Amino acid sequence: MDTIWIKVIETGKTVEVGRSAGNGMISSGHAVQVSRPEETFGQDSGVEDSGVEDSTDDGEVEE
Numbered sequence: 001m002d003t004i005w006i007k008v009i010e011t012g013k014t015v016e017v018g019r020s021a022g023n024g025m026i027s028s029g030h031a032v033q034v035s036r037p038e039e040t041f042g043q044d045s046g047v048e049d050s051g052v053e054d055s056t057d058d059g060e061v062e063e
Contacts, residue, residue: 006031 004022007014008031016036017025025031 005034005036007034 002019003016004019005014005016006022006025008025010030014034014037022031022033026033
């Protein structure tokens with residue numbers, strides 16, 4: 001699958017997403033494309049390509 005790295009504006013998190021999803025978020029102003037984080041070079045990033053999900057740790061879903 002073709003993927004890109006983006007930084008989500010609202011959360012500040014850098015994630016790997018599918019190119020189509022990433023381009024949609026970039027064009028809508030919710031994200032900017034960034035380089036792959038250096039700490040992931042040569043390693044499995046562990047990021048699933050499941051789109052962007054709510055990353056709050058309290059179990060509550062933001063609306």
